[in-house]
Amino acid sequence: MPIHNADIAAIFEEIADLLEIDNANPFRIRAYRNAARAMQTLGRDARDLVEQGEDLSELPGIGKELAAKIAEIVHTGHCQALEKLRKQTAPGLPDLLKIPGLGPKRVRALYHDLDIHSAEQLLRAAHDHRLQELPGFGPKTEANILENLQSHVTHEQRLKLAVAAQYADTLVDYLHKMKSVNKIVIAGSYRRCKETVGDLDILVTAKAGGPVMKHLAEYDEIAQVVSKGTTRATVVLRNQLQVDVRVVEPVSFGAALHYFTGSKAHNIAIRRRAQKRGLKINEYGVFKGDKRMAGDTEESVYKAVGLPWIAPELREDRGEIEAAENKRLPKLVELEDIRGDLHAHTRATDGNNTLEEIAKAAQDRGWSYVAITEHSKRLTIAHGLDKKRLLKQIEQIDHLNDKSSGITVLKGIEVDILEDGKLDLPDDVLAKLDLVIGAVHSKFHLSRAKQTERILKAMDHPHFTLLAHPTGRLIQQREPYDVDMGRIIHQASQRGCYLELNCHPERLDLLDTYCQMAKEAGVLVSINSDAHSLADFENLKYGIGQARRGWLEAKDVLNTRTLTQLQRLLKKTM
DNA sequence: GCCGTTTTCGGCCCGACTGTTTTCAGTCG
Numbered sequence: 001m002p003i004h005n006a007d008i009a010a011i012f013e014e015i016a017d018l019l020e021i022d023n024a025n026p027f028r029i030r031a032y033r034n035a036a037r038a039m040q041t042l043g044r045d046a047r048d049l050v051e052q053g054e055d056l057s058e059l060p061g062i063g064k065e066l067a068a069k070i071a072e073i074v075h076t077g078h079c080q081a082l083e084k085l086r087k088q089t090a091p092g093l094p095d096l097l098k099i100p101g102l103g104p105k106r107v108r109a110l111y112h113d114l115d116i117h118s119a120e121q122l123l124r125a126a127h128d129h130r131l132q133e134l135p136g137f138g139p140k141t142e143a144n145i146l147e148n149l150q151s152h153v154t155h156e157q158r159l160k161l162a163v164a165a166q167y168a169d170t171l172v173d174y175l176h177k178m179k180s181v182n183k184i185v186i187a188g189s190y191r192r193c194k195e196t197v198g199d200l201d202i203l204v205t206a207k208a209g210g211p212v213m214k215h216l217a218e219y220d221e222i223a224q225v226v227s228k229g230t231t232r233a234t235v236v237l238r239n240q241l242q243v244d245v246r247v248v249e250p251v252s253f254g255a256a257l258h259y260f261t262g263s264k265a266h267n268i269a270i271r272r273r274a275q276k277r278g279l280k281i282n283e284y285g286v287f288k289g290d291k292r293m294a295g296d297t298e299e300s301v302y303k304a305v306g307l308p309w310i311a312p313e314l315r316e317d318r319g320e321i322e323a324a325e326n327k328r329l330p331k332l333v334e335l336e337d338i339r340g341d342l343h344a345h346t347r348a349t350d351g352n353n354t355l356e357e358i359a360k361a362a363q364d365r366g367w368s369y370v371a372i373t374e375h376s377k378r379l380t381i382a383h384g385l386d387k388k389r390l391l392k393q394i395e396q397i398d399h400l401n402d403k404s405s406g407i408t409v410l411k412g413i414e415v416d417i418l419e420d421g422k423l424d425l426p427d428d429v430l431a432k433l434d435l436v437i438g439a440v441h442s443k444f445h446l447s448r449a450k451q452t453e454r455i456l457k458a459m460d461h462p463h464f465t466l467l468a469h470p471t472g473r474l475i476q477q478r479e480p481y482d483v484d485m486g487r488i489i490h491q492a493s494q495r496g497c498y499l500e501l502n503c504h505p506e507r508l509d510l511l512d513t514y515c516q517m518a519k520e521a522g523v524l525v526s527i528n529s530d531a532h533s534l535a536d537f538e539n540l541k542y543g544i545g546q547a548r549r550g551w552l553e554a555k556d557v558l559n560t561r562t563l564t565q566l567q568r569l570l571k572k573t574m
Numbered sequence: 575g576c577c578g579t580t581t582t583c584g585g586c587c588c589g590a591c592t593g594t595t596t597t598c599a600g601t602c603g
Binding site: 027061063065101104274276 | 586
């Protein structure tokens with residue numbers, strides 16, 4: 001079975017969990033967690049790196065030991081160190097760590113003193129009031145554990161960004177109703193535009209925290225107040241979304257915003273940098289001894305450690321600090337840079353709107369062009385177009401372009417890539433189009449080799465322009481298909497075709513790390529809504545967020561080009 | 575277990591809140 005980066009990350013996380021329960025050196029535990037994160041955000045397959053004989057200990061956070069373990073996992077599928085730890089730890093203990101309020105110390109106490117190693121045993125013991133007899137436990141701790149067990153709360157649920165945004169907006173509006181509240185910013189992974197968010201970190205400036213906390217606790221969408229102090233509170237909404245609210249004074253706003261935006265890895269790296277300069281950074285500011293040096297703005301925090309401001313989307317400790325140091329930060333693409341959308345459907349297939357409505361909506365957005373790209377005939381469920389119907393649509397678009405001005409409707413297709421790599425429509429009709437988007441909508445479970453060959457063959461087709469949603473993943477629903485994205489990006493650069501970043505909140509595909517690889521290979525990415533209704537054009541902002549996480553600049557994006565430039569680029573591929 | 579402008583040992587980011595204990599450990603972000 002092929003080993004994925006996620007598999008290696010999971011092994012390192014499990015080792016870290018087991019080491020925690022084993023009361024190991026906390027920094028050793030952190031090293032494993034750092035390594036797990038490094039694997040998840042690597043971009044390239046560790047498997048490929050190992051097979052190519054690359055030195056993995058060059059990767060940040062990976063030393064000799066961990067490099068050897070990665071190689072071992074790639075070659076054998078197992079990690080002896082993990083097997084050994086598993087043998088010496090009761091099997092259920094790592095799961096207990098996931099229960100809120102239970103950390104390694106308490107899990108260890110439960111096991112040693114009460115022989116508890118499963119959620120069921122824990123539930124029984126809590127019912128029988130045996131937990132509160134343990135040192136360090138008391139009636140309240142016992143009651144909290146019981147409640148968390150019964151409500152099946154864990155730390156693991158994450159919401160898609162677009163879903164979290166709905167709850168965030170309502171809550172922010174509610175908080176704004178307080179007159180004493182000054183600024184409200186949602187920080188955390190939300191501000192970094194991660195595709196999913198685990199919780200909302202809301203930062204508030206106000207004269208006093210107490211009243212804000214009281215107001216928050218009275219919000220009618222709250223299911224549970226987990227903790228509430230004068231400057232900080234944690235609540236859980238009815239949909240299980242956790243919200244952390246923090247109140248700071250304006251003088252600390254920048255430091256707090258930086259602190260609560262994260263990522264954790266980025267913050268640690270910045271603080272280390274501060275430490276080397278004899279400074280201390282916390283959420284209140286930048287300090288030299290007791291003297292405040294900076295903190296009212298984020299810019300001042302970065303400046304204190306000798307860096308320019310770094311955009312939130314880049315803050316993952318994936319090279320942004322080095323880039324800032326060397327004055328090589330990208331000037332990230334913005335929504336305003338987009339001049340058109342290259343992927344939209346109409347009522348002719350599974351869209352909700354007419355050709356005219358799409359054109360009008362695109363024009364209203366100030367765009368110069370929009371491409372109509374229906375599904376092709378194999379996708380019967382979407383009423384995909386055959387040659388005859390596509391020819392008819394081409395005529396309609398020509399007619400529309402003749403009579404309208406201010407927007408150019410491009411003729412396209414989202415043609416199915418068949419299992420053998422052929423396209424689902426004949427060449428003569430594809431030749432009449434401005435662009436041909438190839439898409440995989442079937443046979444997701446082919447072997448890596450077959451899936452890769454299938455897509456590479458499609459990309460070789462003389463009329464192929466753009467690869468739609470390149471990995472096929474649906475966030476939290478369907479894994480990406482197993483495909484060698486390195487080869488696909490290479491092929492795109494050789495062939496002179498493009499990759500889509502599909503903005504649908506469930507897709508956000510191309511992934512950020514692949515955006516970065518495409519950029520490095522000189523492959524332009526098209527940020528497309530895949531609109532099936534006019535409202536879907538709004539999703540472009542999520543795609544822009546993802547593109548920014550992938551370090552893309554306007555120059556790296558296909559649909560920031562003017563119509564003339566775009567047409568020239570599209571012709572090159574046809 | 576990683577890492578090095580204090581470099582091969584001895585550090586490793588920093589603080590709020592809770593509950594239990596009475597000055598702090600544990601958990602969490």
